[in-house]
Amino acid sequence: MKIAVLPGDGIGPEIIREARKVLEVLQKEGLAITLEEAPLGGAAYDQYGSPYPEVTQKLAREADAVLLGAVGGPAYDNLDRPLRPERGLLAIRKDLSLFANLRPAILYPELANASTLKPEVVSGLDIMIVRELTGDIYFGQPRGIRINAAGEREGFNTMLYAESEVRRIAHVAFGIAMKRNKKLCSVDKANVLETTEFWKEIMIDVAKEYPEVTLSHMYVDNAAMQLVRNPKQFDVMVTGNIFGDILSDEASMLTGSIGMLPSASLDANNKGLYEPSHGSAPDIAGKNLANPLATILSVAMMMRYSFNLEAVAQRIESAVKKVLADGLRTADIFEEGTRKVSCSEMGDAVVAAL
């Protein structure tokens, strides 16, 4: 099994280094994986003049799974925006057809204080958001800035979902609901937008193939409220690309510990790209301060979804829980009474706990 490792920018290289330690343990134990690195984002732009250059494209296409650190940073914010997402992050998602983005929002009991929400509202929180990732207004044509019939400038974009796009994300979401608590909430704005009225109709149709799953529907504005009011009412949520972008970030912030949250982006054959939900944190880059746990938990998701190695996934997740229970914390999740450790110390501790 071939894993493409793309450290990226900012804290990317340091958190990837710790995740590699976990992968290398598995490798030494006999798991048949190979690891090969290539640049992405700013690092790739510096070396090859493109955030997703051919060498990276080739590696990512040939791999069975991709492990990504993070991309972007202030050094790249100005040069005519060389890292515009459509050339980097959106390009790799589309290139690899990674249409199913899985974003868990889990509150670890040891980190309950980090949430801005009251303990009783979030204790035990465990939501899985399934976000469609290669369609919607992110990619819909036509789009741009033009002069309209009245001679005025206007900006425009197209929200768009074809039936097959909705069906395949529906199957992913129902499949995940089947493995969890058989409860799926589809989020739309069907009262206003035909695209999502169509989305809802197809969700209802696909539901017939999963009679054990209870499907509910919620408008996106209400979902944004309910996540604050009573997030534990949700188990699996499924929604389109733009609503999923907003709601998955809101949900992850409910835990207060975005440094803990992994993500997976899958294609139709379980090939996946795995990355932490947090960004490249340029302010702390290179200081050995970053939290590598979201990246390590992304490796667990890789084992689960791309390699179908549930036991290995759980072993990694248990090791992470153990270091938390042992009181180890990187700076972002530190609180009094716990032990502050560096990025590499945290990685070593997880390896020791494996």
Add this chain to the structure above:
Amino acid sequence: MKIAVLPGDGIGPEIIREARKVLEVLQKEGLAITLEEAPLGGAAYDQYGSPYPEVTQKLAREADAVLLGAVGGPAYDNLDRPLRPERGLLAIRKDLSLFANLRPAILYPELANASTLKPEVVSGLDIMIVRELTGDIYFGQPRGIRINAAGEREGFNTMLYAESEVRRIAHVAFGIAMKRNKKLCSVDKANVLETTEFWKEIMIDVAKEYPEVTLSHMYVDNAAMQLVRNPKQFDVMVTGNIFGDILSDEASMLTGSIGMLPSASLDANNKGLYEPSHGSAPDIAGKNLANPLATILSVAMMMRYSFNLEAVAQRIESAVKKVLADGLRTADIFEEGTRKVSCSEMGDAVVAAL
């Protein structure tokens, strides 16, 4: 000054009855207002076969301000959806060109416990969200469900903003920022959507006319997170119709007391439609249990924005604060140690406190 009163459905008539009491006090004191009622939503559908019939349209068009209760209810959910918003709520917004929706999210100190967020995170919260209300993907053409070139069905909508639409909402937002703390955050997804890249460009241009206001920009996904992480960083926020729909509901839920929050929707000449931010609550309709304070506070907004009577607005707001300080609570905001009152008792108490 002519006020069109549209009680609507569910708890609409009861909360409007209490708000009318306040208006009638002002009237008796000599304020030159007239009040005339017409049906909207389900009530209008039952009587005239349309949720926004001609009689209501005529009254609303001729009025200087509109006071609305709430619309919708389960009785209307099925009949081929007679209350589809484009025939009711969206129709009246568009018909009256109410492009500027103002939605405060205020946490009253007496109701701090109602929030699901920790007290230190939300105490003193006072955000004003300015949402564009007559453009964006809500109204953009083309839209619908069609067969694409590959013979497959697809749903599609058009996000669209013309320069003049962005300019006028920018001026409203900067104007409000000038009257508050001179801080404005414009929310977009300029890294992906040309419509909002265009929006951002115009915000920056309009900012030149308001050199005292500090303008910042935030991506919508980050804004959804920051509202949970640290909502007090915001003062005035401005955004498009769909992002505003989501963020204003999220922000109002941070207070835990959506029964307290008014809203205003203004045209270019300060004509406005005023309504509570909450819905028609069919489950408690007719039971004299509803909270009339959001509707009464909507009357205060009417005095401020349509009639330029700041002192009257503040007098109403002070009366509301006084009844809260006196410990009076409707069921939705009741907690131990306070006195539970009915909808009409709450209205009477506000009148007494005026």
